Amino acid sequence: MTESRHSLRRRLDKLFVPLTIGPTLLWIAGIIIYPTAKLLWSSLFFTNPITGQKEFVGLRNFQRLLLGDGGALLNPNFVSFTKNTLVYVGFSVSISFLLGLGIAILLNKDLKGRGWLRTAVIVPWILPYVMSGLMWRWMFQAQYGAINGVLVQSGLIPNKIAFLSDGTLAMMALIIADVWVFTPFIIIILLAGLQNVPEQLYDAAEVDGASSWSRFWNVTYPFLKPSILVALTIRIIFDIRALDLVWVMTQGGPGTETEVWASWLYRTAQVFNKPGEGAALGVVMLAVTFAIVAVLYKIFGETPYET
Amino acid sequence: MSTETSRLARLTESLGLDADNEWPSVVRERLISYGLLGVYVFVVWFPIYYILITSFKPTSEVLSLPITFFPHDATIQNYVDIFNNRPFELYTFNSLVVASTTTVIVVTLGTLSGYTFSRYDFLGNKALLLSIIAARMIPPIALIVPFFQIMSQPPLIGGITGSLYDTRIALILTYTFFNLPFAVWIMKNYFDGVPESLDEQAKVDGCSTWEGFVKIILPVAKPGIAATAILAFIFSWNEFVFALVLTSSEQAQTLPIAVSLFVADDFVDWAHLAAGGMIAALPGILFGLFFQRYIVSGLTQGAVKE
Numbered sequence: 001m002t003e004s005r006h007s008l009r010r011r012l013d014k015l016f017v018p019l020t021i022g023p024t025l026l027w028i029a030g031i032i033i034y035p036t037a038k039l040l041w042s043s044l045f046f047t048n049p050i051t052g053q054k055e056f057v058g059l060r061n062f063q064r065l066l067l068g069d070g071g072a073l074l075n076p077n078f079v080s081f082t083k084n085t086l087v088y089v090g091f092s093v094s095i096s097f098l099l100g101l102g103i104a105i106l107l108n109k110d111l112k113g114r115g116w117l118r119t120a121v122i123v124p125w126i127l128p129y130v131m132s133g134l135m136w137r138w139m140f141q142a143q144y145g146a147i148n149g150v151l152v153q154s155g156l157i158p159n160k161i162a163f164l165s166d167g168t169l170a171m172m173a174l175i176i177a178d179v180w181v182f183t184p185f186i187i188i189i190l191l192a193g194l195q196n197v198p199e200q201l202y203d204a205a206e207v208d209g210a211s212s213w214s215r216f217w218n219v220t221y222p223f224l225k226p227s228i229l230v231a232l233t234i235r236i237i238f239d240i241r242a243l244d245l246v247w248v249m250t251q252g253g254p255g256t257e258t259e260v261w262a263s264w265l266y267r268t269a270q271v272f273n274k275p276g277e278g279a280a281l282g283v284v285m286l287a288v289t290f291a292i293v294a295v296l297y298k299i300f301g302e303t304p305y306e307t
Numbered sequence: 308m309s310t311e312t313s314r315l316a317r318l319t320e321s322l323g324l325d326a327d328n329e330w331p332s333v334v335r336e337r338l339i340s341y342g343l344l345g346v347y348v349f350v351v352w353f354p355i356y357y358i359l360i361t362s363f364k365p366t367s368e369v370l371s372l373p374i375t376f377f378p379h380d381a382t383i384q385n386y387v388d389i390f391n392n393r394p395f396e397l398y399t400f401n402s403l404v405v406a407s408t409t410t411v412i413v414v415t416l417g418t419l420s421g422y423t424f425s426r427y428d429f430l431g432n433k434a435l436l437l438s439i440i441a442a443r444m445i446p447p448i449a450l451i452v453p454f455f456q457i458m459s460q461p462p463l464i465g466g467i468t469g470s471l472y473d474t475r476i477a478l479i480l481t482y483t484f485f486n487l488p489f490a491v492w493i494m495k496n497y498f499d500g501v502p503e504s505l506d507e508q509a510k511v512d513g514c515s516t517w518e519g520f521v522k523i524i525l526p527v528a529k530p531g532i533a534a535t536a537i538l539a540f541i542f543s544w545n546e547f548v549f550a551l552v553l554t555s556s557e558q559a560q561t562l563p564i565a566v567s568l569f570v571a572d573d574f575v576d577w578a579h580l581a582a583g584g585m586i587a588a589l590p591g592i593l594f595g596l597f598f599q600r601y602i603v604s605g606l607t608q609g610a611v612k613e
Contacts, residue, residue, distance in 0.1 A: 013516045017427050020419040024491060025435065027416065031484045032442045038453035103347055106340050119599040120348045123355070126591040126602070128545035130563040131584040134570070135358045138577055146357045149374035180351065188603050241446035244547045248567060262448050270552060275452045282449030289446050 039286075042279035061280035077256075077264075085260040087171060088246075089239040092178040097232065099179065100186025107187065108194040118191075125184035133248035136177035140164055140249075167257030170250050174258055177245050182238070186231050193227025194220065233296050237289055261285055355588075362386070362581035369578045385582035394557045398565035399586065405475050405561060406543040409482040413490045413539040418532055421494025422520060426506065436495065443488040448548060454481060455552050477553045478561070482543040490535045493605055497531030498524070534605020537598050544590055562587040 012019075046057045068075030107118055124132065139146050142162040151157045163169045197220055205215045243262040246252065252259035252267065259267075261281065269278025361369055363381045389395045424436055458477045459470050471477040501524065509519030525532075547563040554560045566587050569580035594602065 009515045016516045017423050017429055020423040021435075024416045024420040024439075024487060027483070028439055028442055028487060031480070032445070035450050035453040035457060036445065038456060039450060042452055042456065103344070106344050109337075109340055111337065111340060111344075115599070117344055117348065118603070119596055121351060122599055122602065123592060123595040124351055126541050126545075126595050127355075127588045128547065128563045128566070128591065130545075130547040130567055131588050132354075134566065134580060134584060135354050137575075138361065138581070139354050139357060141577075144370060144372070144374055144577070146353070146374065146376075149376070153373050180354070191603070237444065237446065241448045243448055247548075248570070265448055266451065266548070269452050269455075275456070279452045282446075282452060285446050286449045289444060293444060 039279050039282050042275055043283050045276045047273075047275050057276070061276045062284075065277060065280050065284065080256070081259050081261060081264050084171070084258060085240065088174060088178070088258075088260050089236060091175045092182070092239055093232065093235050095175065096179040096183040096186055096235070100183045100231070101190055103183070104187045104190035104194060107191055121187055122184045124181055125188075127181075129181060129242070129244035130248050132181050133177060133245040136173065136180070136245075137164065137249045140173045164250055165254055167254055170254060170258050174246060174249055177249060178239065178242075181245065182235060186235065189227050189231040189234075190224065193224045196227075197223040229296060233293060236292055236296075240285065240289065240292075355592075358581045358584055361577060362585050364578060366576075366578045385578045386586075389579050389583050389586075393565065393568075395565065395583065395586070397557045398560055398562050401475055401557075401559055402544055402561040402587075405478045405482065406540050408475075408479050409486060409543040410536050410539045412479070412483050413486045414532060414536050416487060417490025417494050417535055418525075418528070421491050422498050422524065422528075424491065424495045425498035425501075426503070436491075439488045439491055443485075443492075447485060451548070451552055454549065458553050472553060473555045473559050475559050478543075478546075478550060478559065481549050481553065482546060485546075486539045486542055490539060493535050493538075494528070494531055497528055497534075501527050530601065530604065533598070534601045537594055537601055538605055541591060541594060541602075 043061055044056060044058060045054045046061070047054050064075070066075055066078055067073075068077070103121060107114060107121070111117070140148075140163040142148065142160055142165070145163075147163070148160040152160055161169065163173050201219045202215065205219050210218070241262055243266055246258060246260055246263045247266065250258045252263040265278050265281045265285070268274050268281060357376075360376070360378050362385055363383065364375070364378045365380055365382050365384060368375060368379060424432060455472075457471075458481075459472045471480070505523055505527065506519060509523040514522060544561075545563060546561075547567070550561045550564050551567070554564065562583070566580060566583045569576045569583060
């Protein structure tokens with residue numbers, strides 16, 4: 001009795017590693033390798049939207065995506081949507097990074113009520129993005145939106161502005177919403193990095209009479225570098241692929257002035273029912289994402305995911 | 308007079324000044340810090356406040372000028388309406404089922420494999436761990452097409468008929484895929500911080516590996532598990548894009564979809580949308596208020612290793 005229980009125990013112990021990681025590995029392999037392979041495979045087919053018939057077209061989806069149908073050197077849609085994506089991602093990431101860094105430094109000070117302030121600034125990030133997007137759409141609404149309300153009723157501007165009907169203003173509105181949603185994430189990551197800086201180093205710098213800028217550059221920054229890398233990488237990757245805010249706020253409009261890669265992909269694949277072209281764009285986004293990650297790691301010379 | 312001085316005393320105390328030999332520059336610096344943080348917190352909360360008051364305004368007030376920043380005729384009619392006119396209880400139920408099932412799977416698998424990745428040095432463990440992280444780098448939106456195709460086909464396993472499209476199972480599978488790598492990573496880093504002497508002590512006491520793990524290690528890992536669970540729940544609760552693509556009726560649609568349905572082509576029903584939005588936002592706000600500490604520690608452990 002005891003013998004058999006013992007041997008069962010020993011056998012279960014021997015199987016500890018495969019039993020604990022096996023399910024995870026199977027799950028991830030099945031659910032990653034299969035869809036990714038399917039993505040690559042789908043990008044090589046043209047699906048007739050009426051009959052649903054699939055036809056192998058090789059790399060023609062990529063050709064159409066990048067070069068377009070006409071004689072132009074590049075697909076004008078690809079050029080302009082790439083530009084929109086760059087503007088959206090570039091401005092959102094840099095503004096939220098600088099703002100987040102500033103707030104993180106303030107929150108790292110020894111202030112009373114720090115915990116509550118932290119709670120207060122984190123909330124936007126954990127609300128559903130679709131709700132945040134609709135909220136900002138309501139804020140920017142032409143007639144009854146709060147922003148027009150504040151500006152007009154306080155006499156700052158004479159007439160209401162239809163923010164979301166103008167390409168530039170709509171892009172600005174998207175960037176504001178994006179900064180509002182994702183600055184908390186930067187704050188959290190940088191705050192963790194700031195807490196790694198040894199207190200004595202600040203004291204030493206103070207004794208040396210270092211200016212606050214030199215203190216930041218020589219003491220804080222080196223310790224903060226891994227956090228900055230993580231924050232920027234995740235932020236950039238997320239912004240390239242994020243659809244929620246754009247889709248509920250502008251749907252890429254007015255016209256196509258706020259159309260970015262993510263909304264373009266969704267429109268191509270779902271709305272226009274062209275899974276092949278959508279998959280091709282997905283492959284391009286995948287490649288660009290990995291390229292960005294590789295470049296960032298190369299620049300900073302280390303991976304944030306140290307093992 | 309005495310109240311004046313005590314107020315001053317309280318003020319100086321709240322600024323962290325216990326004696327009068329502190330440098331005035333410290334006071335100024337703190338006041339500036341509080342001022343800047345105050346402005347930021349105000350800007351951050353103003354939109355939430357605006358949608359909250361909109362949810363309590365009758366439609367007539369929502370669509371009247373000048374805009375009111377304090378509702379004149381506060382009412383809960385919008386909340387009553389959305390449950391009466393739309394199957395909001397179903398959307399809420401779907402959200403709850405999908406988010407909690409995903410959380411249970413993710414936490415269970417993530418904790419088990421996180422521990423093994425932290426403790427065992429088996430062949431290719433680093434490569435496996437890195438590929439799990441690389442999996443998380445795949446932009447989900449790039450996988451919209453394959454996920455839609457896979458979920459629309461009948462599953463490979465016989466006996467189950469029909470496709471997974473428009474089922475809660477499709478969402479649970481998808482969300483597990485997005486959250487599991489993250490959970491493995493957080494838990495692995497968390498277990499790295501748990502001293503190995505605990506494992507050894509358990510062995511000395513005669514525990515098998517499983518017993519030691521369940522009785523000794525798991526209780527210590529509770530904060531990490533809490534962080535993983537909260538994040539997985541919030542991410543699944545909030546997800547919109549895949550729910551939009553993989554569902555089409557209230558038998559599987561979640562709250563974010565329900566909220567977006569208030570937007571018709573040219574017309575938006577703002578008052579009801581605000582009420583629906585507040586319901587969808589509730590877990591986020593509650594978790595944020597009560598578990599902020601866990602979220603922060605979970606995220607930072609998942610992202611930055613010290």
